[in-house]
Amino acid sequence: MKQYAIRNTIRLMTDTHTATIPVWDKFIRAFHWALVLGVSVAAVTGFLLRPTWINVHVWAGVTAAVLLLARVLWGIWGSKNARFSGFVKGPREVMAHITELRSGKAARHLGHNPLGALMIIALLGTVLLLSLTGLAGLGGVFKAGPLGFATPYSLGGFTLSVHEILAIFLLVLVGLHIAGAVFEGMRTKENLVKSMVTGEKEMRKGDHDVPDVSSKPIWASLIFGLLLAALVWGGIFLSSKPPFGVPVGPPNATYADECSACHMAYAPSLLPAKNWGTMMAQLGDHFGEDASLSQADTDEITTWLFENASDSIDTKPAHVFSRTNPAFPLAITETPFWKNTHRTIPDEVFTRPPIYDNGNCAACHSDADSAAFYPANISIPKETSP
Numbered sequence: 001m002k003q004y005a006i007r008n009t010i011r012l013m014t015d016t017h018t019a020t021i022p023v024w025d026k027f028i029r030a031f032h033w034a035l036v037l038g039v040s041v042a043a044v045t046g047f048l049l050r051p052t053w054i055n056v057h058v059w060a061g062v063t064a065a066v067l068l069l070a071r072v073l074w075g076i077w078g079s080k081n082a083r084f085s086g087f088v089k090g091p092r093e094v095m096a097h098i099t100e101l102r103s104g105k106a107a108r109h110l111g112h113n114p115l116g117a118l119m120i121i122a123l124l125g126t127v128l129l130l131s132l133t134g135l136a137g138l139g140g141v142f143k144a145g146p147l148g149f150a151t152p153y154s155l156g157g158f159t160l161s162v163h164e165i166l167a168i169f170l171l172v173l174v175g176l177h178i179a180g181a182v183f184e185g186m187r188t189k190e191n192l193v194k195s196m197v198t199g200e201k202e203m204r205k206g207d208h209d210v211p212d213v214s215s216k217p218i219w220a221s222l223i224f225g226l227l228l229a230a231l232v233w234g235g236i237f238l239s240s241k242p243p244f245g246v247p248v249g250p251p252n253a254t255y256a257d258e259c260s261a262c263h264m265a266y267a268p269s270l271l272p273a274k275n276w277g278t279m280m281a282q283l284g285d286h287f288g289e290d291a292s293l294s295q296a297d298t299d300e301i302t303t304w305l306f307e308n309a310s311d312s313i314d315t316k317p318a319h320v321f322s323r324t325n326p327a328f329p330l331a332i333t334e335t336p337f338w339k340n341t342h343r344t345i346p347d348e349v350f351t352r353p354p355i356y357d358n359g360n361c362a363a364c365h366s367d368a369d370s371a372a373f374y375p376a377n378i379s380i381p382k383e384t385s386p
């Protein structure tokens with residue numbers, strides 16, 4: 001390090017343009033670009049791609065959250081310019097920096113300037129909130145992930161709305177962050193993006209060498225390792241617990257037998273009890289077919305359908321298909337949600353083999369039997385010969 005400093009000082013005296021000074025350590029650079037990647041993948045899969053990409057989206061988010069955890073520890077034990085105590089400034093210093101900027105006298109900072117520091121905290125805080133609202137949404141709406149065992153649909157739906165607003169807010173922050181870096185780079189005449197790649201800035205008069213070493217790298221890695229292991233273990237453990245509001249019992253055998261003769265046996269949670277009651281009371285004229293059963297079988301099936309109808313289940317399908325179409329109150333495929341969600345699929349896809357009918361949910365949804373309808377389990381099969 002000493003040799004490095006001397007070499008640079010000699011260079012500084014001879015040629016001011018080639019001497020450099022280390023400002024960002026390896027971790028900060030790796031963290032920065034990995035977070036760029038994670039947030040980009042999450043943004044593309046979240047904003048632009050179909051919901052079938054949900055697993056890629058979730059893993060991009062989890063990656064961002066893990067990076068964030070490492071960054072917080074590095075903010076305590078990392079190298080000089082990485083430490084929060086070094087760069088986070090109070091309102092007075094931020095205001096002073098703005099006043100200096102206005103008068104054109106603001107100093108150049110080797111690490112984050114007070115405004116840049118504010119942006120780092122805003123970015124990290126928003127990514128943290130995005131991870132939390134995302135996990136709560138995944139748990140409440142899709143009954144998946146570590147929070148699935150405890151989160152009701154209503155809470156998940158709410159956190160997902162917050163998640164979407166935060167996602168837009170994050171994009172705005174990223175835009176401002178890039179604009180800030182361009183502005184500061186022009187103001188101080190140096191390429192800040194390049195310095196986040198090489199870790200170095202051009203050495204100028206008055207610059208002091210900052211060591212590229214952390215004070216306690218062993219502690220930081222040890223605690224990171226332990227926390228990560230605890231999170232992974234906790235995540236796996238909690239994800240394996242039964243989801244909130246989704247009682248899983250074996251399907252009623254009579255129902256599975258009798259109601260799967262002409263189409264798949266629809267999960268009871270796809271319609272409200274009222275609609276099942278009406279349907280079971282008029283099996284003699286069931287969508288133009290005679291599906292009548294003995295009174296005993298009808299009663300047994302009706303009781304089971306009532307107990308497991310959408311009114312008493314907390315999944316997304318149970319909620320969205322509860323809003324039936326008044327003109328066709330007994331059909332799932334006529335509900336506003338079903339029609340809207342499947343509107344981009346051409347009619348001929350539903351009639352071609354091996355699908356044949358839009359009521360053949362299991363042809364495209366591999367988890368149709370459990371009525372989870374998780375977006376990653378969707379795949380439209382290729383046409384086959386009849």
Ligand code: HEC
Pocket residue numbers: 258259260261262263266283286287289290291301330331332333334357358359
């Ligand atoms: C004889 C054949 C037959 C039997 C048996 C039968 N169904 Fe149906 N079911 C149909 C037909 C035909 C339709 C209309 C399908 C369509 O419109 O694409 C239908 C539609 C449905 C739908 C609406 C699906 C959608 O597309 O939204 C539900 C729910 C349903 N049946 C439940 C039942 C239940 C419960 C039983 C057992 C008591 C049963 N079905 C037994 C022939 C049958």
Ligand code: HEC
Pocket residue numbers: 050051052270316317332333341342345349350355357358359360361362363364365373374375378379380
């Ligand atoms: C031809 C294939 C196909 C059939 C048949 C089909 N779906 Fe879908 N379904 C899809 C596709 C594709 C999507 C994703 C649409 C999108 O990109 O937003 C989807 C989305 C959904 C969703 C929303 C998932 C989510 O949370 O994002 C639900 C719920 C659903 N379908 C239920 C059903 C039910 C119930 C049936 C049967 C009555 C059915 N689908 C029949 C292809 C199908």
